[in-house]
Amino acid sequence: MATTLRYKPFGTRTGLRVSELVLGTANFGTAWGGHGADPDEARRIFDAYADAGGNFLDTANGYQEGQSEAFLGDLLTGRRDEFVLSTKFAVKTDASSGILVTGNSRQAMVSSVEASLRRLKTDRIDLFWAHVSDGVTPLEEIVRGFDDLTRAGKILYAGLSNFPAWRVARAATIAELRGAVPIAGIQVEHSLVQRATEQELIPAAQALGLGVVAYSPLGGGVLTGKYRSGEATDRRDEAWAGAGFQPENSPQRTAIIDTLIDIASEAGVTPGEVAIAWVAAKGALPIIGPRTLAQLETNLAAASLALAAEQVARLDEVSALPLAYPYTVLEDPRILDLITGGKFDRIDVSATPVA
Numbered sequence: 001m002a003t004t005l006r007y008k009p010f011g012t013r014t015g016l017r018v019s020e021l022v023l024g025t026a027n028f029g030t031a032w033g034g035h036g037a038d039p040d041e042a043r044r045i046f047d048a049y050a051d052a053g054g055n056f057l058d059t060a061n062g063y064q065e066g067q068s069e070a071f072l073g074d075l076l077t078g079r080r081d082e083f084v085l086s087t088k089f090a091v092k093t094d095a096s097s098g099i100l101v102t103g104n105s106r107q108a109m110v111s112s113v114e115a116s117l118r119r120l121k122t123d124r125i126d127l128f129w130a131h132v133s134d135g136v137t138p139l140e141e142i143v144r145g146f147d148d149l150t151r152a153g154k155i156l157y158a159g160l161s162n163f164p165a166w167r168v169a170r171a172a173t174i175a176e177l178r179g180a181v182p183i184a185g186i187q188v189e190h191s192l193v194q195r196a197t198e199q200e201l202i203p204a205a206q207a208l209g210l211g212v213v214a215y216s217p218l219g220g221g222v223l224t225g226k227y228r229s230g231e232a233t234d235r236r237d238e239a240w241a242g243a244g245f246q247p248e249n250s251p252q253r254t255a256i257i258d259t260l261i262d263i264a265s266e267a268g269v270t271p272g273e274v275a276i277a278w279v280a281a282k283g284a285l286p287i288i289g290p291r292t293l294a295q296l297e298t299n300l301a302a303a304s305l306a307l308a309a310e311q312v313a314r315l316d317e318v319s320a321l322p323l324a325y326p327y328t329v330l331e332d333p334r335i336l337d338l339i340t341g342g343k344f345d346r347i348d349v350s351a352t353p354v355a
Contacts, residue, residue: 276299
């Protein structure tokens with residue numbers, strides 16, 4: 001049965017209605033050593049995603065040395081207003097990109113947005129992400145840069161990708177207090193083999209009303225189980241110098257994949273579908289990044305999978321990380337007793353964190 005995607009509000013600071021699965025296009029192009037989709041396969045993937053109701057596209061200036069954006073520019077011809085188009089700045093596009101066009105500075109931001117608009121063949125970017133925190137550019141400059149681009153009509157919304165939670169919170173607060181374009185969302189790595197995101201970043205986003213987009217929900221492919229069978233021909237562990245691949249390199253990760261395979265067998269689906277559905281069950285919008293139409297179809301099927309609470313609990317338990325400070329203190333029953341006068345078990349608390 002064909003998958004029909006549903007739509008969700010993107011956080012509480014925008015009126016955007018986006019599809020529950022995001023199409024990541026890092027595989028649109030072949031500049032990264034040939035690991036990617038040629039224009040014909042990219043079109044098949046794009047059309048099938050759109051036919052399923054998908055409307056949220058994710059790319060970046062650096063994906064496939066700009067080919068990803070260029071492919072999307074061609075694919076969007078005549079149907080631009082059917083999609084939320086997001087791209088990023090901060091990293092090199094190709095070997096010619098120098099120090100002044102990389103990082104988070106306003107100079108890099110402006111240079112990158114103009115080049116992306118040309119490759120994408122559009123007059124605006126719907127959601128513009130700072131791809132990676134450079135640790136140098138003040139957040140006041142980033143927020144002001146986003147606001148200037150919004151007022152100029154170059155972008156509509158702004159977001160932060162791969163930023164620490166404290167920088168996200170500060171940027172959102174600066175934007176709010178100055179009446180600038182809000183920080184609309186965060187993009188983070190999140191999967192059963194990368195749950196550190198849940199310690200600070202996801203609670204911060206929930207408390208601040210930001211949308212959460214999760215990349216690598218399959219751990220770079222390890223959560224499909226294909227590396228177990230020895231039948232993998234599309235080897236992400238070997239492509240892109242292994243970037244984004246999470247290996248099965250610990251007893252816990254082995255247990256996670258075992259549990260995934262068991263639950264997939266129970267549900268009559270693939271382990272990858274279970275892995276994507278688990279990320280979605282945590283409230284994020286998973287980015288699927290297929291290289292082939294067959295991969296897209298399997299990824300899309302995850303939207304039709306409703307995991308039982310017991311199955312989510314099993315996956316939560318096997319993939320749990322040790323509690324980190326300060327939560328080792330804040331969730332200690334002795335501390336809870338001290339700060340509630342002994343009545344913490346009788347207090348009804350909202351599931352949404354408080355900022």
